[in-house]
Amino acid sequence: xxxxxxxxxxxxxxxxxxxxxxxxxxxxxxxxxxxxxxxxxxxxxxxxxxxxxxxxxxxxxxxxxxxxxxxxxxxxxxxxxxxxxxxxxxxxxxxxxxxxxxxxxxxxxxxxxxxxxxxxxxxxxxxxxxxxxxxxxxxxxxxxxxxxxxxxxxxxxxxxxxxxxxxxxxxxxxxxxxxxxxxxxxxxxxxxxxxxxxxxxxxxxxxxxxxxxxxxxxxxxxxxxxxxxxxxxxxxxxxxxxxxxxxxxxxxxxxxxxxxxxxxxxxxxxxxxxxxxxxxxxxxxxxxxxxxxxxxxxxxxxxxxxxxxxxxxxxxxx
Numbered sequence: 540x541x542x543x544x545x546x547x548x549x550x551x552x553x554x555x556x557x558x559x560x561x562x563x564x565x566x567x568x569x570x571x572x573x574x575x576x577x578x579x580x581x582x583x584x585x586x587x588x589x590x591x592x593x594x595x596x597x598x599x600x601x602x603x604x605x606x607x608x609x610x611x612x613x614x615x616x617x618x619x620x621x622x623x624x625x626x627x628x629x630x631x632x633x634x635x636x637x638x639x640x641x642x643x644x645x646x647x648x649x650x651x652x653x654x655x656x657x658x659x660x661x662x663x664x665x666x667x668x669x670x671x672x673x674x675x676x677x678x679x680x681x682x683x684x685x686x687x688x689x690x691x692x693x694x695x696x697x698x699x700x701x702x703x704x705x706x707x708x709x710x711x712x713x714x715x716x717x718x719x720x721x722x723x724x725x726x727x728x729x730x731x732x733x734x735x736x737x738x739x740x741x742x743x744x745x746x747x748x749x750x751x752x753x754x755x756x757x758x759x760x761x762x763x764x765x766x767x768x769x770x771x772x773x774x775x776x777x778x779x780x781x782x783x784x785x786x787x788x789x790x791x792x793x794x795x796x797x798x799x800x801x802x803x804x805x806x807x808x809x810x811x812x813x814x815x816x817x818x819x820x821x822x823x824x825x826x827x828x829x830x831x832x833x834x835x836x837x838x839x840x841x842x843x844x845x846x847x848x849x850x851x852x853x854x855x856x857x
Contacts, residue, residue, distance in 0.1 A: 546685055547768040547806035550815045553681040554614075559802045560656060560688065561612040564628070564649040565605060567795055571631050571646050572601040578638045590637045597634065603627045614677060618664070621657035625650070648796040651695045652688040659687025666827055670820055678818035679827060689764055689771070689803055692796075694841075696761030696778065703755065711755070714747035724789040733787060740788075750784075757781045768806060775804025 548556060576594035591597075604627040610620035628650050635643055663671040663683035671680045703711045710716070718741050726733050740747050758781070763774040778800050782793045807813075821827050 545767040546682075546689075547771070547804070548685060548808060549682075549768075551808035551813055552816055553678070553685055555807065556685055556688070556803065557614065557617075557656070557681060558612050560649065560652055560799065561608045563795055563798055564624070564653050565608050567646050567649050568601060568604055568628055568631060571635060571643060572597050574643075575631060575635050575638065578635075590634060597631065600627050600630055604631075618657060618660050621653060621660070625654055625657065628653075645793075645795050648692065648695055648799060651691040652799055655687035655689070655691030656684040657687075658691075659684035662687065667820060667824065670824070676820050678816065679820040682818070685803070692799060692803065693761040693764045695796075696758045700755050700759035700761075703758075712748050712751045714744035714751070717747045717751050718744075721788055724791075726788060726790070737788060754781060764804070771804045772806065775800045 575597045579592055579594050579597070604624050607620045607624035607627065611617050611624060628646065632643065632646055632650070660671075660680050660683065663676070663680040666683070667676065667679060670676055707713075707716075721737055721740060726737055740750065757774075757777045761774065761778065764771045779797055782797045785791050785793065
């Protein structure tokens with residue numbers, strides 16, 4: 540499959556994607572560090588003997604992540620910086636999992652996309668060699684990085700849908716499951732139209748089943764994000780609507796994935812009338828624009844899907 544189905548950032552500088560992804564990852568892991576430090580100070584959480592118990596160490600790991608993300612945002616040794624940041628993020632995620640018993644869904648999406656971004660840059664270096672390094676190679680390198688990031692975002696949503704099916708099968712579409720969830724959660728606000736909407740779901744099993752099935756379709760069909768700017772925008776709107784529905788009904792905010800979906804799916808450069816730019820590398824080497832998605836990338840996307848399957852059960856450090 541060609542990665543050149545297209546992107547709303549084709550012909551434009553992708554620095555907003557790089558900086559936006561880096562910023563979201565930094566904010567998410569700031570919250571993760573606060574969570575870990577808070578749990579370490581709470582006797583309710585009994586960590587394994589193999590898990591460090593120092594909040595200062597958690598903040599030290601976060602400081603390392605911040606420095607690496609800063610280098611990545613500035614495109615200074617971006618490959619090495621991304622790898623260091625991912626290593627620190629993995630450490631904090633495993634630490635929280637050991638303390639809390641399950642991983643953080645909030646950190647999964649930006650972590651997966653940063654992984655895809657780094658992988659895409661590595662892919663560009665494999666294809667173009669030293670020509671992909673430096674400022675002249677940046678447009679092509681970040682074109683590939685975007686392809687890796689959006690691929691991992693799509694794979695994360697497919698993994699979410701697949702995990703539901705693996706855990707509950709078609710029983711996940713059972714209307715009682717969604718109605719029980721609504722009864723256990725408070726709505727976002729006391730608006731009359733929202734109360735009527737909740738009541739319609741609670742009193743109409745067919746409507747509840749339809750919404751549950753629609754969730755599976757939107758998540759499971761996220762690979763459409765890879766099929767060009769128009770379809771990416773369309774499916775990005777569906778994903779945003781899905782999360783808005785969840786927020787209204789169950790007050791479960793998924794701000795991180797929604798922010799990243801909107802950042803990567805909406806044609807911001809065209810809307811904001813940003814100046815177009817040339818890619819000197821692909822102008823000189825047009826054969827770089829005809830490559831197909833290699834088997835290694837499909838393996839990585841499959842690994843992200845599998846991680847999405849396993850995330851509901853978590854993993855433990857003994």
